[in-house]
Every structure is written in C-alpha cells, then in structure tokens.
Amino acid sequence: MSEVYAARRTRLRERCNAGGSAAALVSRPANVRYLAGAAPHGAVLLLGKTEDLLVCSGPRDDRQADGVRPDDSLPVRALPGPGGDPAVAATGLAAAQGAESLATEDHHLTVVRHRAMRSVAPRLRLTDLGQAVEQLRVVKDEEEISCLRIGAEIADQALGELLESILVGRTERHLALELERRLVDHGADGPAFSTSVGTGPNSGRRGHRPTDRRVEEGDFLSVCLGATYRGYRCEIGRTFVIGTSPADWQIELYDLVFSAQRAGREALAPGAACRDVDRAARQALDCAGYAENLPTLTGHGVGLEIDEDPQLAPAAMGKLDACVPVTVEPGVHLPGRGGVRIDDTLVVRPEADGGPELLTITTKELLAL
Amino acid sequence: MSEVYAARRTRLRERCNAGGSAAALVSRPANVRYLAGAAPHGAVLLLGKTEDLLVCSGPRDDRQADGVRPDDSLPVRALPGPGGDPAVAATGLAAAQGAESLATEDHHLTVVRHRAMRSVAPRLRLTDLGQAVEQLRVVKDEEEISCLRIGAEIADQALGELLESILVGRTERHLALELERRLVDHGADGPAFSTSVGTGPNSGRRGHRPTDRRVEEGDFLSVCLGATYRGYRCEIGRTFVIGTSPADWQIELYDLVFSAQRAGREALAPGAACRDVDRAARQALDCAGYAENLPTLTGHGVGLEIDEDPQLAPAAMGKLDACVPVTVEPGVHLPGRGGVRIDDTLVVRPEADGGPELLTITTKELLAL
Known part of the structure; x- marks a missing residue:
C-alpha cells in the first residue's frame, strides 16, 4: 500500500x-x-x-x-x-x-x-x-471502492436483520442503537454517521435524531445508516410502512419518491453535470407540488468522510467523473404527517461498464412490516 | 431558564x-x-x-x-x-x-x-x-451540576448492569456498544464520548478504541464511559479482573493506582493549584517507577464538553474554584501487559460543605468478575 x-x-x-x-x-x-x-x-x-x-x-x-x-x-x-x-x-x-x-x-x-x-x-x-x-479524493481507486462496497454489504446485512425482528412498540433510539450494534457485528469499524431512525411524523426527515417515540401500526418508518470499513463511509436509507396495508397517501408518496430517486440514479454518468443529476431527482417531486418540502441537496460524494464533494444540488458546479461514489437520496417530509426518503450509494461508471454501480442493494419495494 | x-x-x-x-x-x-x-x-x-x-x-x-x-x-x-x-x-x-x-x-x-x-x-x-x-463555563451553577449528577447516576447504572452479565468471551467492541445502549436505556441523550473498553494488554490505556479482542480469564478489564444528560457530559472509569483470583502483580498495580487516585481526589479543594492536584495523583506512581507510563494529564474539567478547563497536569496554571466539576483519572499502562485506570467525576466543594462531591459512586474495590 x-x-x-x-x-x-x-x-x-x-x-x-x-x-x-x-x-x-x-x-x-x-x-x-x-x-x-x-x-x-x-x-x-x-x-x-x-x-x-x-x-x-x-x-x-x-x-x-x-x-x-x-x-x-x-x-x-x-x-x-x-x-x-x-x-x-x-x-x-x-x-x-x-x-x-x-x-x-x-x-x-x-x-x-x-x-x-x-x-x-x-x-x-x-x-x-x-x-x-x-x-x-473525489475520484476513487478500485481499492477504495472495494472498501465502500464491503461497507455497503455490511449496512445491507444490518438493515436486513432489523427487518426480520418485531418493530412495533420499540423506540427510534433503540432501533438506531441496534442497527449500530449489528454494523459492528458484521465487521464495520463503526457507524459511518449517527444512525437516523424516524417513525410516524418524524419519518422522511433528513438527519432526524432518534427520539423516544415508539413505532406504531400505520407508521412510516425511515431508517438511514452506514458502515465505516477501513475508514470508508457509505450510506443507505429506506422507508417502510408498519402494518399490513399502507394508506393510499403513503403508497402515492412512496411511488413518487421512488421514481424521483430512480431518475436521479439513472442520470449518473461520467460527464453528467451535478446540477442535472439533482434536477432529475427533484423534478417529479417539484411537479407534484413538494418543492417546499425538499432538502437542499439530493446527494453527495462519500469516502473517508460521509459528506464529500461532489454535491448534487441546484447550484452545484462541475461534472461527474467515472469512479466517483455518490449518494442519491431525495425525500419528502410533510410536517406533522411524516414522509419518505430513499437513499443509495452508487459509483459512477461509464455505460460501457454497465452504468452506475449500485452498492446498497436492499430492496426498494415498499415493504409492509 | x-x-x-x-x-x-x-x-x-x-x-x-x-x-x-x-x-x-x-x-x-x-x-x-x-x-x-x-x-x-x-x-x-x-x-x-x-x-x-x-x-x-x-x-x-x-x-x-x-x-x-x-x-x-x-x-x-x-x-x-x-x-x-x-x-x-x-x-x-x-x-x-x-x-x-x-x-x-x-x-x-x-x-x-x-x-x-x-x-x-x-x-x-x-x-x-x-x-x-x-x-x-468553568464554574457551574447548581442546575448544571444537577445535570452532571443525573448523568453520573446513569453511567453508574449502565456499568452496574454490565458487571452482572457474563463477560468472558465477549469482545471489547460488543461490551462498549452494550454500555452505550444501556446509557440510552436509562435516559441519557447519548454517550458523552466514545466508550472505551480495554482487555488484557489493552487495559489501562487512556482513550483505547475497542477492538475485536475477547475477554479472557485472568485479564484486567478497564472500562471508561459517560452519559450526556441535557447536554452535560460526565465520565467514569473502572478496572476489574476477570476470574476468581487476581495475580499478585495485578493486586499491587491496582492498589497503587487506587491510592494515587484517592490522593488526587483528596487534594481537590477551592484554592488548590491544579498542578498540585496533578502532583498528588502522580506522586505515588512516579515513586513506584512508572513515570514513563503515565498520561500527560491526570484529570480535566467536564460540562457541555467532555474535555474542558481546568486541566490537571504538571504544567497547568491556575487554581480550582468551588463548583468546578473535574475528573480524577490516573492510570498506568504497561506495554504488552495492560494496566489500571480509575476515573471519577467530582465537584470541587469547600471543606465546610463536606469537601469534594463524588458524582460517580460505583465501587472502587478491585472486583473479580
């Protein structure tokens, strides 16, 4: 080395x-x-x-x-x-x-x-x-990307195990701590950042700090976590519904954020302008009338720090290169009701290499838990 | 407020x-x-x-x-x-x-x-x-001290519960995560700093980052943790032996650090020079030939941050005031063998009010677990 x-x-x-x-x-x-x-x-x-x-x-x-x-x-x-x-x-x-x-x-x-x-x-x-x-630091070598890939696998595993456990009645804080313990169980140096778990009205808020609120039937539950592996930090975020049948508004909001996030992912390519990727992820949400409820950025680079260049934001300058790992993480939070956030870590790759490489592979179907 | x-x-x-x-x-x-x-x-x-x-x-x-x-x-x-x-x-x-x-x-x-x-x-x-x-921020009001007191109670509880569980075979990382979970269980905002758990050769190292080493019979186990409560951060550190009968060198080293820490605690008084408190805590260890194995400070202030003024160190300037919370935390680490650290949070109080107020009350007897 x-x-x-x-x-x-x-x-x-x-x-x-x-x-x-x-x-x-x-x-x-x-x-x-x-x-x-x-x-x-x-x-x-x-x-x-x-x-x-x-x-x-x-x-x-x-x-x-x-x-x-x-x-x-x-x-x-x-x-x-x-x-x-x-x-x-x-x-x-x-x-x-x-x-x-x-x-x-x-x-x-x-x-x-x-x-x-x-x-x-x-x-x-x-x-x-x-x-x-x-x-x-923006463009990573394959050794660095391999650390991010392992970190993403660890985060996927930790999240997958949580989904198999009983969730109703547990607090946001407990779920966050359990996820962090599982990250370490699976070989992470530690969490990549403070794990965020939001239930009900707290769901879908970027960077929400876990509270003592307990998971209830009918809640949206959003989770954002990441592993640090050999110093490299990745990020995954998913939103679920608790109970057997999501309400109509939950299904609609989820589908909307899902399509926005997919548009963002699909816009990732060497040479793409960062602001264009942001616009791709933001457009569907803007059109649906959620412009006020959107975060200031829809993605960012990751690596030795969890928040690196490039930024995917409306005023961002510059273009993406191959081998740049970024998050794509649009979300909508409706005050008092909650919301949806879907967050992946991907590596920008040329079309010839199969396009963007998805590191966080947990399903993005709307799971009812 | x-x-x-x-x-x-x-x-x-x-x-x-x-x-x-x-x-x-x-x-x-x-x-x-x-x-x-x-x-x-x-x-x-x-x-x-x-x-x-x-x-x-x-x-x-x-x-x-x-x-x-x-x-x-x-x-x-x-x-x-x-x-x-x-x-x-x-x-x-x-x-x-x-x-x-x-x-x-x-x-x-x-x-x-x-x-x-x-x-x-x-x-x-x-x-x-x-x-x-x-x-x-150095001199605290009673409201601030009361937050520290509650934080210390929480840390005592978390540590007490850990001691009742099976320790042999568990890794430093797991024990640290379990302590952090228990801090939150008992009402902490979160840990006051990264919980340190050191076993065997890692024991007694200040700020040791937990590894995958497992607790073994005959080990020293040292633990340093703290709770944040309403923003205020306290600290407690203890060292234990694993198994029924400590070795002679372990008993000797423990008694030495214990008496050094007691001397430091007893030197806390309004008007005492910070360097004199440090010298009191350091003297017995110096005389026993461990001058090379000592940390650069033997205590520090705590409050909204875990490491505040004053510093208890050989070159520290200034004197203590009443209502200043400080740690007293001498320790000895012998490379390759391990060591002992004992750490309390206390509030400086005048003799007339009963002298220094001990916030972290977990026993300092050498427990064999």
Whole structure:
C-alpha cells in the first residue's frame, strides 16, 4: 500500500509546485489519512522541500488511535513534550528545510493556529492550499471502492436483520442503537454517521435524531445508516410502512419518491453535470407540488468522510467523473404527517461498464412490516 | 431558564466592553449552547451593539437538531437560502448595527471563514474574544451540576448492569456498544464520548478504541464511559479482573493506582493549584517507577464538553474554584501487559460543605468478575 500513498503525495506536490509553493502542510484529518495512510490524533503531514514528515503530538500509544498504521515509508516526527501543536512544529521544520512558502489548509486551520504558525517562521510566506486534497479524493481507486462496497454489504446485512425482528412498540433510539450494534457485528469499524431512525411524523426527515417515540401500526418508518470499513463511509436509507396495508397517501408518496430517486440514479454518468443529476431527482417531486418540502441537496460524494464533494444540488458546479461514489437520496417530509426518503450509494461508471454501480442493494419495494 | 441565559450573555457583554469591544460573535457550538440555550447546526450568536441575535442556517427543521430549543427571549434570524455562513451574515449584521469592532472566537473560526467575515465588513475591526466563554463555563451553577449528577447516576447504572452479565468471551467492541445502549436505556441523550473498553494488554490505556479482542480469564478489564444528560457530559472509569483470583502483580498495580487516585481526589479543594492536584495523583506512581507510563494529564474539567478547563497536569496554571466539576483519572499502562485506570467525576466543594462531591459512586474495590 505504501506506493499508493507515495503516489498521492506526488500528485499533491505537483499541484503545489504548479501553484508556486515548494512545501505544503496538510492538517485536516481525512486528508492526512488519505496521504499518509493514517491520521493519528492531532497529526499533520508536511510535504517538505527536502523531506516529507508525519508530525505527531502525544505519546506513542496514541499513534494508532484510529486502528491503522501510517505508511511505513513516511518518516514520523513526534513532539517531545505535551501541549505542542504539530502544525506549528511542522511550520518550523518547513522553514528549516529552506522553504520560502508553505501552502496550508486555511479552510481547516483556526485563526489562532495560523497566527502561531506565522510567528514561528515569520519569513515563511503562508499561502492557501485550498481544497486541493479534497479534490484529489473525489475520484476513487478500485481499492477504495472495494472498501465502500464491503461497507455497503455490511449496512445491507444490518438493515436486513432489523427487518426480520418485531418493530412495533420499540423506540427510534433503540432501533438506531441496534442497527449500530449489528454494523459492528458484521465487521464495520463503526457507524459511518449517527444512525437516523424516524417513525410516524418524524419519518422522511433528513438527519432526524432518534427520539423516544415508539413505532406504531400505520407508521412510516425511515431508517438511514452506514458502515465505516477501513475508514470508508457509505450510506443507505429506506422507508417502510408498519402494518399490513399502507394508506393510499403513503403508497402515492412512496411511488413518487421512488421514481424521483430512480431518475436521479439513472442520470449518473461520467460527464453528467451535478446540477442535472439533482434536477432529475427533484423534478417529479417539484411537479407534484413538494418543492417546499425538499432538502437542499439530493446527494453527495462519500469516502473517508460521509459528506464529500461532489454535491448534487441546484447550484452545484462541475461534472461527474467515472469512479466517483455518490449518494442519491431525495425525500419528502410533510410536517406533522411524516414522509419518505430513499437513499443509495452508487459509483459512477461509464455505460460501457454497465452504468452506475449500485452498492446498497436492499430492496426498494415498499415493504409492509 | 430564559433569565439564566440572559444573565450569562450579560456577563460576557461586560467582559467584552471591558476589553474595548461593543459586539461579540460566538461560534463554538458548546459556547453558543451555553449562552443561547441551544446550538442549532451551524448557528452563531451575535451579541450586538443594539440587539442580540441567534443567526441560523438551513431550514427550520434543523433548528432543534440537538433536541433542545433556544432561549425564547432571543430573536432568531435564519439565512434565506442554503450555503450561506451564519458567521459571515452575523458580521454584516454587527456592522449594520453600527459596531466599530467585533470580538470573535479565533480559536474556533477557520482562516477562510475569518477572511470572509473581514471582507463582508471591511471597516469593522475584528478582535480576538479568546476563551472568554470557556472561562465563564468553568464554574457551574447548581442546575448544571444537577445535570452532571443525573448523568453520573446513569453511567453508574449502565456499568452496574454490565458487571452482572457474563463477560468472558465477549469482545471489547460488543461490551462498549452494550454500555452505550444501556446509557440510552436509562435516559441519557447519548454517550458523552466514545466508550472505551480495554482487555488484557489493552487495559489501562487512556482513550483505547475497542477492538475485536475477547475477554479472557485472568485479564484486567478497564472500562471508561459517560452519559450526556441535557447536554452535560460526565465520565467514569473502572478496572476489574476477570476470574476468581487476581495475580499478585495485578493486586499491587491496582492498589497503587487506587491510592494515587484517592490522593488526587483528596487534594481537590477551592484554592488548590491544579498542578498540585496533578502532583498528588502522580506522586505515588512516579515513586513506584512508572513515570514513563503515565498520561500527560491526570484529570480535566467536564460540562457541555467532555474535555474542558481546568486541566490537571504538571504544567497547568491556575487554581480550582468551588463548583468546578473535574475528573480524577490516573492510570498506568504497561506495554504488552495492560494496566489500571480509575476515573471519577467530582465537584470541587469547600471543606465546610463536606469537601469534594463524588458524582460517580460505583465501587472502587478491585472486583473479580
């Protein structure tokens, strides 16, 4: 794996050099992990003028806190005592290597840290690296996609088992905790994000935090969960009805969201504009008069973080590439009544390779449980 | 409750005025919650020249995402569309109110946000509010302490129930998830931090992330968990032995850590220097030759965040006040063998009131399970 990380660092270095900076400091944890193989708590990565270094704080024990080891080929420098800031130390090291400028992640560093970095090396010119690493992360290699695929399988399994159990009378909180336990049972590092379970009037709300409301006959039940596997995070969301026969309004709303989500999935292709995919997923819902009840986005990239570029939203810029994993997750929430959300993780693939690859394969039929 | 939040904002305003700033912008979520009663996702609090405002992003639905409502007496301003930054909007509002300077939380704001705030109001002088709100949060009122007390009871209950179950053969991950489920069963908002369960060679490591290692006869088992109750976070840690008779080295190490932890607890008093409390907890371990195996701190404040001021550490400045809740958590980890950690949450109280109030009351005898 070591070559993978070295190659990623080389690509970043090329971008920095093209931007006029001989050195870069990466501080955002997911970016550090992407380039160094692991992100020990507080660690930063220096792409130096003469040498790359992973600069860590704290005792050696903490170095594997996230359960993975950094790339062996990367020298590690640990701060001697407690309380130091690796970003400040790395800035000093960059200056000592003779760098004249250092590109930093200004969207991640706080003003106080940036000030401390400036004062430790007053002659070093600090420039903004911007989201260069996030941009490198958008297109995944097959190894990354395989982690997402395994994570999706785990989430499918956890969800499938839940559906076989008795649901009426249990609280949203309990169902969410049970799902998280099952994710871990099946080999996840942990949940990819806080599991959302919404019943009755809470169903269909994006990011709903589970409450003590209990599942009742006739409810919509919507569930959104994901597994983290080797650091990679996927997402699946489904909505069910509780009881033998859904009401007419439930069937209509479900069919509508289902067709919207299918339209979104079918719009995924290399070269498709992100806003066009969003429009495809949104159109049927807009036309049915739910424009007010829609979320601000209908999908987003996933990877080492659960919410990555690209965004599928009306004002999104840019186009999709092959090997970009995204969610497609339109939904409608009617205040006081509840709603429907259907959410899949897919990988953008060219038509010649069979089109978008669906990672989360749990059925999207309207199940009555 | 509304008066409580208004009184806190008045205290902060007095500090700002004394520092020469007529307006302040609070962005760190725990600080927003402390002053406004709730911290909807992304919301910031403007203490303006003429009016205080809670500036929120996103749709109304998100406003109660953490399950609590903001102080009713505080006007709420929501951004019109998606994608805006409430901190930037609030900066514009501060300027529109005629403020000449605005104190901001430079330890929380990123360089990019700060830059956007500067450019929306170029004539407004931005100064550093520093950790003014964190300092206000150190001493708790009885309402806050009562939330911590209930949280500690919940954690004690969850831990007590675990001890009654069969442990041998179960993995660290499972035990951690079961503890988190029990916290929620007993009324917690959720865990206060990621529950840590360490067995055998992993026992006694601060912040150990649970693995798939199973509990074995003869192991040390150390557990660290906490409940969040109405936003307030407590912490308890205990170490047990598995099987009928602990080995001699286990008894010796346990007695040593126990006496160190007791010395730390007994040193808690209004006016005591933080570093003296740390030294009290550290001394016995140092003398026994474990100086190398000790953590960098032996305790810390708790409240709306799990790791607050004060720090109990060798280089810590400052003294304790009455009504400051802190953890006392010395431990020793011997690489390859495991170790012991004992962790309580207590409230500093004067001698006349009975001395430090122990919130986490699970026994600290060495239990063989």
